[in-house]
Amino acid sequence: MRPTFPSSLLSQLSEFVAAQTGLYFPQERWSDLERGIAAAAPDFNFSDRESCARWLLSAPLTRHMNEVLASHLSVGETYFFREKQSLGIFEEHILPMLLQSRRQNERRLRIWSAGCSTGEEAYSIAILLDRLIPDLKDWNVTILATDFNPKFLRKAVQGVYGEWSFRDAPVWLRERYFTKRADGRFEIHPRIRKMVTFSYLNFAEDIYPSLVNNTSAMDVILCRNVLMYFTAQRAKQVTSNFYRALVDGGWLIVSPTEASTTLLSLFTPVEFPEAVLYRKMADTPSYQLPSENEKADAANQDRHEAPAFMARHCANQGRLSEALEWCEKAIAADKLNPVHHYLNATIMQEQGLHDNAIQSLIRALYLEPRFVLAHFALGKLHQSQGCYREAQRYFGNVLLLLRKHPPDETLPEADGLTAGRLVEIVTSLLASLPQPATATHKAKNLNSSHRDHREHRDEASSTYFSYSPDGWDCY
Numbered sequence: 001m002r003p004t005f006p007s008s009l010l011s012q013l014s015e016f017v018a019a020q021t022g023l024y025f026p027q028e029r030w031s032d033l034e035r036g037i038a039a040a041a042p043d044f045n046f047s048d049r050e051s052c053a054r055w056l057l058s059a060p061l062t063r064h065m066n067e068v069l070a071s072h073l074s075v076g077e078t079y080f081f082r083e084k085q086s087l088g089i090f091e092e093h094i095l096p097m098l099l100q101s102r103r104q105n106e107r108r109l110r111i112w113s114a115g116c117s118t119g120e121e122a123y124s125i126a127i128l129l130d131r132l133i134p135d136l137k138d139w140n141v142t143i144l145a146t147d148f149n150p151k152f153l154r155k156a157v158q159g160v161y162g163e164w165s166f167r168d169a170p171v172w173l174r175e176r177y178f179t180k181r182a183d184g185r186f187e188i189h190p191r192i193r194k195m196v197t198f199s200y201l202n203f204a205e206d207i208y209p210s211l212v213n214n215t216s217a218m219d220v221i222l223c224r225n226v227l228m229y230f231t232a233q234r235a236k237q238v239t240s241n242f243y244r245a246l247v248d249g250g251w252l253i254v255s256p257t258e259a260s261t262t263l264l265s266l267f268t269p270v271e272f273p274e275a276v277l278y279r280k281m282a283d284t285p286s287y288q289l290p291s292e293n294e295k296a297d298a299a300n301q302d303r304h305e306a307p308a309f310m311a312r313h314c315a316n317q318g319r320l321s322e323a324l325e326w327c328e329k330a331i332a333a334d335k336l337n338p339v340h341h342y343l344n345a346t347i348m349q350e351q352g353l354h355d356n357a358i359q360s361l362i363r364a365l366y367l368e369p370r371f372v373l374a375h376f377a378l379g380k381l382h383q384s385q386g387c388y389r390e391a392q393r394y395f396g397n398v399l400l401l402l403r404k405h406p407p408d409e410t411l412p413e414a415d416g417l418t419a420g421r422l423v424e425i426v427t428s429l430l431a432s433l434p435q436p437a438t439a440t441h442k443a444k445n446l447n448s449s450h451r452d453h454r455e456h457r458d459e460a461s462s463t464y465f466s467y468s469p470d471g472w473d474c475y
């Protein structure tokens, strides 16, 4: 499609979009820019794309509007086993190295598909691990997959794909890991689907690394075909956050077209015959002691708070067993502090101990029913287990409780996250949850007027969302 907007308008729009969303539209991508605005127009209640474009330039946009715009302007193109060279290096070099170094002690692997689109990249990694680690069940593997487009996330969670997603995939992939459905599409095996946790995260707006969104202490971050669409400034900011999100010796994998020593100057480039990967090589070998500032902070803390401080510090570096020991000390010193139980839960979640994490969060809520972050964490844990009705309930609680907080208030235990931003994140998470099967849902409701179809308003224990108990399945 050739752009139909006047050049002056496209030039203004491209500057505006760069400033608002960090997305980069040079002249050769103006047709993409116009196409994205045309797709966004109905969401802003415009039937005419040019009027929408002119309105965008004149209206003050809320953060949510910016995200709607950005989600239409970003490219979701992806497929299974894309860019095989870097996946080959992951398989032949990085993974064996990680397995060897972790096998003796903490059998833990943390991988993040950042900008995961509809999930093909994250599932490719899960499938690789499934094939390569014979004792996989003895390992605590986290594959986090994040995106800021709820529609993509919803498709990713469903794990159902058409032929086009397999365009460069090996033949065995569909045979071994997918089931063909009656409609001709392919559904990923539930065992693989459960290995990946999909979550909402906007690189431009959200805080990472953070224990709150489980983005710290990563061994490998794949962020491929994402940075190329950002302005240089935005890409630099994102990669320096990734640097902090990696453990020492951790790897960043970008697309060959994004590999740049200027952009990735914090990292050490490691050249393999097929591609260059980037590694975090901090001065200290494997383990960082608290810095002088951090020690001073700890010393200033109340005696009871020091173990919790150490627990956080160790967790941020991926030293989870030590973190748990500190957390146990914190709990022993002050059993009735809900924050310690919450911290315990975030660390156990990182260790893959979901049931224990849920128990600790319930304990935290018993001590403080209005602990917003504990409701949020419970929502995410249930979501990651495929228990969407429970997830919806806890996310509903978060929205309900946040009504009492001003949007710019920083929430406790949230690494600087504000109430307003959490409302936006939870709203997007709710939109990304798979919809209940509408046909059966409606049929069931028609046949069951006696059933409990209600609107909860009981704060802290349930949600103000209206739902039918039959509408959501826990699987």
Ligand SMILES: C[S@@+](CC[C@H](N)C(=O)[O-])C[C@H]1O[C@@H](n2cnc3c(N)ncnc32)[C@H](O)[C@@H]1O
Pocket (backbone or CB within 6 Å): 071, 074, 075, 076, 077, 078, 079, 082, 114, 115, 116, 117, 118, 121, 146, 147, 148, 149, 152, 201, 202, 203, 204, 223, 224, 225, 226
């Ligand atoms: C081209 S896809 C790449 C998918 C996959 N990584 C791959 O290489 O096949 C780019 C993804 O980045 C996501 N994205 C773009 N800007 C983002 C942002 N600010 N925060 C989070 N995700 C973003 C888009 O929604 C899209 O799904």
